[in-house]
Amino acid sequence: MSTANSSARQQSARQGQWRRLPLIESSRLRWALVLGGVVYLLLALASVEVNWARVAEGSGRALNFLGAFLQPDFMSRQNDILAGLMESLTMTLTSTVIGVLLAIPVGLGAAKNIAPLPVYAVCRAIIAVSRTFQEIIIAILFVVMFGFGPFAGMLTLAFATIGFMAKLLAEDIEDLDWKQVEAVRATGASWWQTMNHAVQPQVMPRLIGLSMYRLDINFRESSVIGIVGAGGIGATLNTSLSRYEYGTSAAILLIIIAIVLMSEYASSHVRRWTQ
């Protein structure tokens, strides 16, 4: 914002013609963005094919589904739901523990200030691959390799956890307070001792907070990877949807929401306690 511009604004404001500051300053860029947006919107909407007859046919089903939320059916598939839930929860816990343990070395390697360049490149590549592909794609590959069941699901979630945790951990290490590292090094500490006494105490609270957050994400993800056969409650949900048993689906969705709510509440407590 140039001063000439702002004094002109003040002048016109005194004459009662005030206009608010635009979010994007250059007017040319602003109009180009608007124009580009409109052109894109027209092109995109033109290429979306909608079968309105099918939509109209399905709207009755939508009402059925909404109705099912008012009277969810927990009982008729109780055993399937419980088994799926048990698998989801165990998968969540083991995959988070394994993923975090594996993410720590990768995160250390991906921090520019403590890792040599080749290690840095390798660890960043691991992070990029793990973050790019959705859990469900990884799950497809792991199901082919390890067979159906929660083991493939657990590995999938652990792999996704590595990318997530290692990236955030590396960023945290990259902007830690370097003075403490120097102080510990000055005492003649080895690399291992430096990590343990200078780096680890600084990143620990955030690491715990992120692990709790990831636990939450892993539970949410464990509810979908069942679609491709990697265990968990997703398979039960998928079956109930394709059988149009909306009561059961609504029950499963409500359980998922409740568990996510509880874990969010718990993790906010843990985070407050560590900080």
Place this chain on the structure above:
Amino acid sequence: MPVSSSPQGVPQWQRRTTRAQWLQYIAWLAGISLFLLCWKVISDNTMWVFVEDAGRQGSDLISRMMPPRWEYASQLWKPMWDTLNIATLGTALGIMMAFPVAFLAARNTTPHPLVRSLALMIIVSSRSINSLIWAMLLVTILGPGVLAGIIAIALRSIGFVGKLLYEAIEEIHPTPVEAISATGASRLQVMNYGVLPQVMPAFAGISVYRWDINIRESTVLGLVGAGGIGLQLNASINSLAWNQVSVIFVLIFATVLVSEWVSARVRHAII
């Protein structure tokens, strides 16, 4: 940090009291037992025969994927365009719905605490349910196609954008709001001139961030029939055409990298 004295009367320093130390041991024991218990459940439900030949299966898979059938890429431009549309239109729709919800959910702009809890309820349910589940639902309701994908992405985005935006609204400076209210402005005018300019940069940043995530998520929506490149992925996997699958993977990887770069650039420019 307690200091106890040894039988000889020499003070001894310990990091924790004996009680705290024991509590910590017990917590570790409980945690590890829980982990092992969960591990046992998983291993009981696993066919270890299949796991044992994982290495062979993996190398077999890679040998089928290599070399990628690059000609197949020419059939992928239309699905890729659909994927981009699902992500972008879905984000736009989601933002439009999230915007009022966020204002209703923020403690300082909500009209009534009851409305606030309703808005928070919407945000939580949208956040807890993965976009693939939304897509499965919508495919049974609307039929397979891009529309189901767009709405699935939009419904999932409400929670994310809404949550981050209402937190941004709760953190605004109260002074501009007070100044505007002091001029006798109505509620809407206060929102428009006092609150909105303060949260606009955060809002733009959050939207672009969500768009980037949505690109990633929209690549798989086709697995349940909601359009985009996932449909091709599903078809290739079902016909065991692994050399086409690898082409799709390369394309997804490139798209996600580009979208991540764009989103990082835009966020950098805004903030």
